[in-house]
Amino acid sequence: MALLEVKDLRVSVGEEVIVRDASLRVESGEIVDLVGPNGSGKSTLARAIMGSEGYEVEGEIRFKGEEISDLPMHERARRGLTLCWQEPARFDGLTVGEYVMAGCEEEEWARRCLRMVGLDPDEYWERECGEGLSGGERKRVELAAVMAMRPELVILDEPDAGLDMSSLEDLARLIEWMREQGSSVLLITHSRDLAEEVGDRAYLMLDGRIVEEGDPEEIVYKCRICGGDLVCGAE
Amino acid sequence: MFGPAGYHADPDAPRVVVLENRVVNVREREGLVIEAEEREDGVRAELVVREGVRLEEPVHFCVGVPWEEGVQRIETRVVVESGARVTLLSHCSFPRAEDVLHEMVAEFVVEDGAELEVRDVHYHGERGVRLRAEYELEVGEGGRLSSEFRLTRGRVGELEWVSRGVVRREGSLESVVRVMARGEDVVDVEESVRLVGEDAGAVLDSRSAAIDGARVRFVGEISGEAPGARGHVECSEIIRGDGRVESVPKLRVVDPDARLTHEAALGTLERREIEALMSRGLSEEEAVELLVEAMLRG
Numbered sequence: 001m002a003l004l005e006v007k008d009l010r011v012s013v014g015e016e017v018i019v020r021d022a023s024l025r026v027e028s029g030e031i032v033d034l035v036g037p038n039g040s041g042k043s044t045l046a047r048a049i050m051g052s053e054g055y056e057v058e059g060e061i062r063f064k065g066e067e068i069s070d071l072p073m074h075e076r077a078r079r080g081l082t083l084c085w086q087e088p089a090r091f092d093g094l095t096v097g098e099y100v101m102a103g104c105e106e107e108e109w110a111r112r113c114l115r116m117v118g119l120d121p122d123e124y125w126e127r128e129c130g131e132g133l134s135g136g137e138r139k140r141v142e143l144a145a146v147m148a149m150r151p152e153l154v155i156l157d158e159p160d161a162g163l164d165m166s167s168l169e170d171l172a173r174l175i176e177w178m179r180e181q182g183s184s185v186l187l188i189t190h191s192r193d194l195a196e197e198v199g200d201r202a203y204l205m206l207d208g209r210i211v212e213e214g215d216p217e218e219i220v221y222k223c224r225i226c227g228g229d230l231v232c233g234a235e
Numbered sequence: 236m237f238g239p240a241g242y243h244a245d246p247d248a249p250r251v252v253v254l255e256n257r258v259v260n261v262r263e264r265e266g267l268v269i270e271a272e273e274r275e276d277g278v279r280a281e282l283v284v285r286e287g288v289r290l291e292e293p294v295h296f297c298v299g300v301p302w303e304e305g306v307q308r309i310e311t312r313v314v315v316e317s318g319a320r321v322t323l324l325s326h327c328s329f330p331r332a333e334d335v336l337h338e339m340v341a342e343f344v345v346e347d348g349a350e351l352e353v354r355d356v357h358y359h360g361e362r363g364v365r366l367r368a369e370y371e372l373e374v375g376e377g378g379r380l381s382s383e384f385r386l387t388r389g390r391v392g393e394l395e396w397v398s399r400g401v402v403r404r405e406g407s408l409e410s411v412v413r414v415m416a417r418g419e420d421v422v423d424v425e426e427s428v429r430l431v432g433e434d435a436g437a438v439l440d441s442r443s444a445a446i447d448g449a450r451v452r453f454v455g456e457i458s459g460e461a462p463g464a465r466g467h468v469e470c471s472e473i474i475r476g477d478g479r480v481e482s483v484p485k486l487r488v489v490d491p492d493a494r495l496t497h498e499a500a501l502g503t504l505e506r507r508e509i510e511a512l513m514s515r516g517l518s519e520e521e522a523v524e525l526l527v528e529a530m531l532r533g
Contacts, residue, residue: 050514052510053506053510072513072518072519073510073513073514074513074514074516074517074518074519074521074522076514077513077514077515077516078516082514082515082516083514085507085511085514088511089505089507089508089511090505090508091508091511091526091529092529092530093526093529093530093531093532094525094526094529095529098525098529102512102515102516102517102525103515103516103517104515142511145515149515149516
């Protein structure tokens with residue numbers, strides 16, 4: 001039984017169909033890439049799997065064998081599924097500690113997760129998420145908050161956006177560390193280096209459809225010849 | 236004893252404790268005179284901090300009704316004499332209230348060069364109480380009065396709050412109000428301050444949330460009546476569900492050399508903030524509560 005199995009998923013907003021007949025699976029312990037050009041529907045698929053409001057969803061989403069399409073987002077999260085959002089919100093007034101602890105019961109573990117993303121918890125714990133953080137720091141806090149949950153499956157939606165090459169190397173190590181801690185990963189990325197380095201398998205998404213599944217290097221190559229905007233770290 | 240509104244941890248701290256209409260404990264300090272008397276229709280308490288006395292430890296003013304029903308009427312006069320200083324921690328708790336009326340008539344006099352800081356935390360239980368409060372505030376020359384009213388846990392009930400202040404030359408008054416109203420709660424706050432002395436200043440800062448049908452009305456008025464008077468009214472309100480908010484900053488400039496400003500923001504919580512917290516396992520209600528509490532903390 002796959003950890004996550006999505007079958008024939010169709011996601012629309014009003015009349016507009018954004019994802020068509022998408023199927024994918026993530027096995028326990030796997031890191032799976034989802035690549036494709038901008039606007040191909042990757043983030044919409046991620047949000048639909050997570051249960052975000054505003055989408056009409058048809059098809060099957062099974063998590064640990066259970067059909068979760070009708071569950072509200074927090075119930076999906078309580079079953080071990082979470083999403084690392086592409087653009088973290090500001091959370092004015094909320095402290096870093098409060099945000100990281102929102103899905104976590106062990107403060108020591110949450111502090112360790114902050115350290116793992118390169119933020120000193122003693123310095124950041126009481127800092128406000130809104131005005132107190134830069135965009136890059138907010139992204140790191142988002143990653144720490146996800147890890148603090150100890151999820152069974154995390155969907156990382158472009159965690160590399162806005163990070164430089166050295167941060168990408170850290171990010172690759174971080175994703176591997178997530179796996180060591182028991183989390184499987186569905187990784188949405190525009191980074192060729194990241195996709196090839198950490199992915200066990202990969203899917204290619206074009207125009208709202210998942211069109212290929214295979215080895216990350218092969219899928220990354222096909223993505224590029226299909227006009228996908230994958231970049232390597234030096235570009 | 237009094238639940239989430241808090242209570243003094245130190246049993247020796249200076250204090251007045253009023254349970255419904257009974258004075259159950261008074262503890263003075265050198266330079267702090269407290270007279271509290273029970274009357275037929277309530278309690279009258281007067282606190283005077285003598286001239287030049289600067290109390291380091293806060294004075295606790297604990298009032299409440301710990302049972303389901305009751306009427307509490309309190310008349311308070313606080314005088315901080317010239318050059319004196321005190322912090323008043325007011326805990327008003329009604330943890331089991333089902334049908335409770337709390338009426339407060341208060342007068343705060345801050346004499347020349349004196350300082351009074353008031354932190355007023357309320358807890359009205361899970362059903363709320365009817366609270367009617369009327370404050371008269373007077374700040375003398377060079378005096379400073381800063382007050383903070385918080386009712387952000389549990390329910391409100393019905394809150395009617397009227398406060399009128401007068402600030403003399405180089406005096407300052409700052410009032411912070413933080414209220415979270417839900418369901419049937421009704422909040423009506425009217426604050427007004429007259430800046431009658433040269434270079435007097437005032438800030439009225441209100442933040443509230445009206446959630447799921449609650450109604451909140453806030454009126455903050457500053458009148459600049461002397462040269463160099465400076466005032467600012469800031470209102471920031473969050474609406475959720477079918478809550479309703481009316482936020483009215485009012486400025487009156489009588490002296491042409493007074494400068495008054497206001498800033499108002501009405502808004503809803505961002506959906507993506509709520510969803511980010513839901514994706515960590517918080518229910519929508521829990522996510523809203525955490526975000527509103529964070530907003531009201533500032």
